[in-house]
Amino acid sequence: MRFALSEDQKLLQDSVTRALEKLSPLERVRRFADEGQATAPDIWAGLTELGLPGLTIAEDHGGLGLGLLEAAIAAEALGRAVAPTPFLGSAVLAPLALTLAGSPEQQALWLPKLAAGEALAGVAISEPIAGARDGAGVQAASGRLSGKTLFAIDAVGADVLVVADRAGGLHLAQSAQAIAQMSSIDATRRLSELTFDGTPAEPLASNQALERLRDAAWILLAADTLGAAQAMLDKAVAYAKERRQFGRVVGSFQAVKHLCAEMAADLEPARALVWYAAYAFDHAPEEAPLMAAHAKAHLSEVGRFVARTSTEVHGGIGITDLLGLHYWFKRIGLNRQLLGGPERVRETAARLQGLVA
Incomplete structure (x- = not known):
């Protein structure tokens, strides 16, 4: 049995x-962050x-037909580069929703366009997963959507939207009444508030697609988060090797060595957890919900520790805009809370194991 990536991966x-x-x-x-750009078309191209x-879209629809592990490998690289580009919603969640719950007509219309990068898809599923805030929530009736949804992913400039209603049903809409950019700590990604007022939408098949x-x-x-935290660790180690204090590089001091070693010790086993969770999604679906919850909650904590400790290793310069370390720090912070903070995710894990009613 192999416990490593394949050559193709x-x-x-x-x-x-x-x-x-x-x-x-950088x-x-x-x-992208300073100019408030809505998208980065050069990076996406x-x-x-x-x-x-088209990473996870079937070959029949023009994609590569790969699994979630390959998508996780790409996501890790995107986090490492804090790349300001759509991916989670448009390249993974929307194609997955269409594959799981879309009609043949919906799949034939949208999947080839998404695979070719000719269309973008936004995904708004926060309320039924992470809980409603500020009265948010979407109602569906007679093929129309009403209400608002927050923290929509990749919705800026999207050609189609996958929207979850309060009951957990999924719908396909080509527009919203209004799309407003939301402020967040992470300037490398754009989250949106979508407003619907009797907006036409096509229902997706009712099954466990939302889960x-x-x-x-x-x-x-x-x-x-794994990719972003690895980048912060690498930057801390590189800085400790070149910064000199009292005639010595700071990496030679025992306290700094321990900080770097603790980050590495926490981060390395987290990689196996993320990879296995992604593998289980396709090959051990009965394990996937619990493994996904463990991965999200654990990386939220490990990521926060690495972000804080890496900044400490850099000293005062670590919090300056000149260094840019804050882009990774804030990306990890948003990942921690997006679609449920670690406390809520652990509650889900406890329910899956029958530990709470």
Whole structure:
């Protein structure tokens, strides 16, 4: 039994990582954040050439037909580069919703466009998963949606929207009454508030699609945090090797060594957890909900520890905009809360195990 990535998966990892080094250097990320750009079409175009939009879409619809583990590998690379580009909603969750619950007509219309990068899809599923805030929630009746939904993913510039109602049903809408950008700590991604007022929408088949979307989202958010935390650890180690104090590099001091070792010790086993959760999603579906919850909750805690400790290793410069470490710090922070904080996710895990009523 193999407990490592295959050669093809390693090739995917290397290809995405190298592409992002060129497409999304820190200067490009900073420009996206400072100028308040809605999208980064140059980065998305480069990733489209790699086939990332169609990563999980079946070959019959023009995609690569790969699994969630490959999507997690890509998400880890995107988190490592804090890439300001759509992926979670448009390339994974929306295709998954269409594959699981879409009609043949809906699949034939949208999946080839999404696979080719010719269309973007937004996903709004926060309320039934993470709980409603500020009176948010969408009602569905007679093929129309009403209400508002918060924290929609990849909805800016989207050609189609996958929307969950309060009862957990999924719907396909080509527009919303209004799409307002929401403020968050993470300037590398755009979250939206969608408002519906009798907006026409096509229902997707009623099954357990929402739960599968939740599990996939939790795993990919954990993978994104894994990549961002690894980048922060690498930056801390590199800084400790070159920064000199009292005539010595600070990495030679025992206290700094311990900080770096603790980050590495916490982060390395988390990688196996994320990879197995992604593997289980496709190959051990009975385990997937619990593994997804464990991955999301655990990486939320490990990511926060690494983000804080890496900043401490850098000293005062760690909190400056000049260094840019805060982009990774804030990305980890948003991942922690998006679609449910660790406390709520652990409650779900407890229910799955029958530990609470």
